[in-house]
Amino acid sequence: MIKKVVVLLSIIGLIAIFMPMITQFQERENLNELATDYVNGSIHELGTPNVVTSVIVTYRGLDTLGEVTVLFLATVGVGFLLKGKSEDKIEISASELLETTSSVLVAMIMVLGIYIFTHGHLTPGGGFQGGVVIASGFLLMLLSNVNAKMNHSIMHFVESLSGFAYVGIGVTGLVLTVGFLSPKILPLGNFGDLFSAGAIPVIYSLVGLKVGSELTSILVTMGGEK
Amino acid sequence: MIPGIIIGLGVIMIAAAFAAIYFKSLLASIIAAGVISLLASVIYLILGSPDVAMTEASIGSGLTTVIFLFALHRVRKGKSDD
Amino acid sequence: MANTLYNVAAIIALISIGLTFIRMLLGPTAADRAVALDGMTIITISLIVYIAYYMNRIIYLDIAIVYALMSFIGVVAIARYLEGRK
Amino acid sequence: MISTLILGIALLIIGFYAMLTQKNLIKIVIGFSIADTGTHIIIVSLGYLRGKTAPIIDNAVNAVNAVQEVVDPIPSALVLTAIVIGLAVTAVMLSFIVEMYKKNKSLSIDDYQELKW
Numbered sequence: 075m076i077k078k079v080v081v082l083l084s085i086i087g088l089i090a091i092f093m094p095m096i097t098q099f100q101e102r103e104n105l106n107e108l109a110t111d112y113v114n115g116s117i118h119e120l121g122t123p124n125v126v127t128s129v130i131v132t133y134r135g136l137d138t139l140g141e142v143t144v145l146f147l148a149t150v151g152v153g154f155l156l157k158g159k160s161e162d163k164i165e166i167s168a169s170e171l172l173e174t175t176s177s178v179l180v181a182m183i184m185v186l187g188i189y190i191f192t193h194g195h196l197t198p199g200g201g202f203q204g205g206v207v208i209a210s211g212f213l214l215m216l217l218s219n220v221n222a223k224m225n226h227s228i229m230h231f232v233e234s235l236s237g238f239a240y241v242g243i244g245v246t247g248l249v250l251t252v253g254f255l256s257p258k259i260l261p262l263g264n265f266g267d268l269f270s271a272g273a274i275p276v277i278y279s280l281v282g283l284k285v286g287s288e289l290t291s292i293l294v295t296m297g298g299e300k
Numbered sequence: 301m302i303p304g305i306i307i308g309l310g311v312i313m314i315a316a317a318f319a320a321i322y323f324k325s326l327l328a329s330i331i332a333a334g335v336i337s338l339l340a341s342v343i344y345l346i347l348g349s350p351d352v353a354m355t356e357a358s359i360g361s362g363l364t365t366v367i368f369l370f371a372l373h374r375v376r377k378g379k380s381d382d
Numbered sequence: 383m384a385n386t387l388y389n390v391a392a393i394i395a396l397i398s399i400g401l402t403f404i405r406m407l408l409g410p411t412a413a414d415r416a417v418a419l420d421g422m423t424i425i426t427i428s429l430i431v432y433i434a435y436y437m438n439r440i441i442y443l444d445i446a447i448v449y450a451l452m453s454f455i456g457v458v459a460i461a462r463y464l465e466g467r468k
Numbered sequence: 469m470i471s472t473l474i475l476g477i478a479l480l481i482i483g484f485y486a487m488l489t490q491k492n493l494i495k496i497v498i499g500f501s502i503a504d505t506g507t508h509i510i511i512v513s514l515g516y517l518r519g520k521t522a523p524i525i526d527n528a529v530n531a532v533n534a535v536q537e538v539v540d541p542i543p544s545a546l547v548l549t550a551i552v553i554g555l556a557v558t559a560v561m562l563s564f565i566v567e568m569y570k571k572n573k574s575l576s577i578d579d580y581q582e583l584k585w
Contacts, residue, residue: 081488092477101518109540125523126351129545141549148556155563198350206358210455217462292559296370301389308396310475317482331415333498347512348522349544354445355551362452366459371562375569
């Protein structure tokens with residue numbers, strides 16, 4: 075009985091918190107000052123067509139570094155909790171249709187992932203999305219081939235190397251130019267080209283590799299392979 | 301046309317949320333939760349943030365469903381109730 | 383004329399999403415629900431292409447590609463789970 | 469947009485309700501993920517400006533006065549990172565559930581009495 079009352083009270087409290095947000099809602103007409111600065115700076119100073127990318131990589135670069143750290147800690151946590159239990163794998167082998175299709179598809183999925191994170195400053199893609207697509211390619215390999223073995227040392231090597239290079243580029247920006255993770259250590263190039271926008275594509279590709287290897291590690295651990 | 305799409309998808313999403321709570325089978329709950337993420341990605345696209353739409357389409361619908369399924373497989377090993 | 387046709391197509395896509403959703407709610411077995419999810423994602427891709435046309439941004443088509451890929455992998459995972467549960 | 473704001477708040481409340489009332493541990497995590505999606509929709513709809521388009525400059529958007537034509541990029545950037553963190557948190561929660569199941573062979577929260585008040 076008392077449980078139901080507590081649940082009802084918390085739901086009513088939640089509705090009371092959000093009610094003013096609905097009743098006093100006014101649609102904004104213009105960008106605020108900070109957003110105006112970000113849009114102008116991203117287009118005219120950094121030469122990045124996708125403003126969200128430049129906010130993530132440059133203006134809020136420290137947040138992204140912290141986020142990659144949180145993802146790394148989650149990977150370590152999952153690996154620590156589920157270590158050494160390889161008997162839970164799906165044993166039944168896949169059908170021939172799935173095996174043949176996936177052997178063709180995996181390579182194309184990898185190419186799509188690389189396209190997404192190298193074009194992060196031009197298209198809606200980026201490091202996180204590309205990393206997830208690469209991890210899904212490994213997942214398809216894991217699902218279609220029961221005997222597939224992931225080489226963990228290569229995965230850990232890619233992950234630590236990309237993390238190290240990410241921090242290294244940040245420190246290089248601190249030494250050579252104005253601040254930590256500044257993309258101006260490379261020339262800006264033409265607006266809209268693949269090799270433009272300074273170090274933003276390099277940083278986002280490193281983030282993509284790191285996220286991809288971390289998510290692959292989470293999936294492999296949860297999928298039951300040791 | 302866009303308000304119609306938002307209202308239609310919103311009704312389906314709320315129905316899927318209730319279904320995810322009240323389904324007896326855990327697999328059906330997971331599929332319903334996947335439907336919420338899939339349709340949320342269209343909502344983000346209408347709201348003008350394609351970056352978020354792409355992330356939600358890849359993470360919310362793909363990887364979260366798969367991780368839930370892996371956990372369910374480990375928990376339900378040896379049982380075959382639906 | 384072309385705009386009217388596109389709007390009619392979007393309405394048909396919405397109705398089809400509703401119908402596949404009803405099948406997902408009713409579906410007696412898990413396989414019915416997985417097939418309903420697959421059909422729903424394919425119809426939703428057409429809705430995304432409609433939105434890309436309506437808002438006049440060709441760049442939104444990238445999302446449709448990723449959406450198709452991830453829904454395929456999700457359905458493959460569900461199918462493998464159902465296969466291994468016997 | 470007001471309609472998506474209401475949708476996000478409804479999803480948040482439904483997810484919160486599921487977290488409070490469900491007995492099954494996996495259902496609690498599903499409720500968490502629904503509430504997560506609702507919060508993200510709320511944040512993104514607060515950044516929407518009427519009649520404007522995505523902040524990506526190509527042929528459809530004029531680069532000179534782009535400020536008048538694009539929506540707010542900051543909520544998008546925040547939500548982009550929040551989604552990835554949500555996946556990591558869900559994975560950690562599910563591995564804890566798997567471990568708890570190995571110990572007690574039960575998914576019901578009523579069988580875990582150690583921290584009951």
